[in-house]
Amino acid sequence: xxxxxxxPRHKITKRGQNVTFRCDPISEHNRLYWYRQTLGQGPEFLTxxxxxxxxxxxxxLSDRFSAERPKGSFSTLExxxxxxxxxxxxxxxxxxxxxxxxxxxxxxxxxxxxx
Amino acid sequence: DAxxxxxxxxxxxxxxxxxxxxxxxxxxxxxxxxWYRQLPSQGPEYVIHGLTSNVNNRxxxxxxxxxxxxxxxxxxxxxxxxxxxxxxxxTGAGSYQLTFGKxxxxxxxx
Numbered sequence: 001x002x003x004x005x006x007x008p009r010h011k012i013t014k015r016g017q018n019v020t021f022r023c024d025p026i027s028e029h030n031r032l033y034w035y036r037q038t039l040g041q042g043p044e045f046l047t048x049x050x051x052x053x054x055x056x057x058x059x060x061l062s063d064r065f066s067a068e069r070p071k072g073s074f075s076t077l078e079x080x081x082x083x084x085x086x087x088x089x090x091x092x093x094x095x096x097x098x099x100x101x102x103x104x105x106x107x108x109x110x111x112x113x114x115x
Numbered sequence: 116d117a118x119x120x121x122x123x124x125x126x127x128x129x130x131x132x133x134x135x136x137x138x139x140x141x142x143x144x145x146x147x148x149x150w151y152r153q154l155p156s157q158g159p160e161y162v163i164h165g166l167t168s169n170v171n172n173r174x175x176x177x178x179x180x181x182x183x184x185x186x187x188x189x190x191x192x193x194x195x196x197x198x199x200x201x202x203x204x205x206t207g208a209g210s211y212q213l214t215f216g217k218x219x220x221x222x223x224x225x
Contacts, residue, residue, distance in 0.1 A: 033212075042202055045214065048212065056212070103161040104213060106160065108157055
C-alpha cells in the first residue's frame, strides 16, 4: 500500500468553474477526512466519513462544496462555481476505527488555484 | 476541543536535541495530546501521541507534565529532514477531528 493518494496534485481553474478532487485512502481504513489549508495556516477540518456515511460537516463547507464516498472506498470533493477564496491546499486523510484517537494518514494534497 | 499554545518558530543545530513546548492549560481529563508535523509541500505526518504517561517511539519522545497542562516533544538528534512545522493537538476521547493551530516552525541549522 502506498498510502493515501490524491489526484490531481495541482489544479488551476477559472472562477466560476466546477472542480472535483479524488482521494484514495489506505485500503483497510474506514474513516476518511477532508481538510483545507491556506498559506501560513494549519489545516482546517471540512468533513468526515465513516465508511460511506458522511457523519460531520464543518460550517466551512458551504453549499458549493459536496463530498461523497459512494462505496466506502475512494472519496470525491467537488467545488461548484469556484471563487478566488477557494484557492487552497485540499488534504485528505484516513484512519482505522481500530486506532481511534491515534494516527491519521494524510495524502500530499491537491493544490487549487482559482484565477 | 481545548486550545494549545506553541511558539511560532524555533531553531536547532543539526545533531543536537530539540525540545518543542506546548501549553494546554484547559486540557480535560480525557483529552489526548497528539503531535503531527508537516514538511514543506507535504501533508501532515503523525509523530506521537499520549494521554498521561511519557511516550517514546522511533521518531520522538513525548514528555507530559504531571498536571497535564503542558507537554514537550523531544527530537533526540535533529537532522535537516526534521525541518518542518510541528503541531500540538488535543483530541477528546472518541474524537476523530484534528484541530490544527499554526504550529511551531522548526529550522535546523547545518
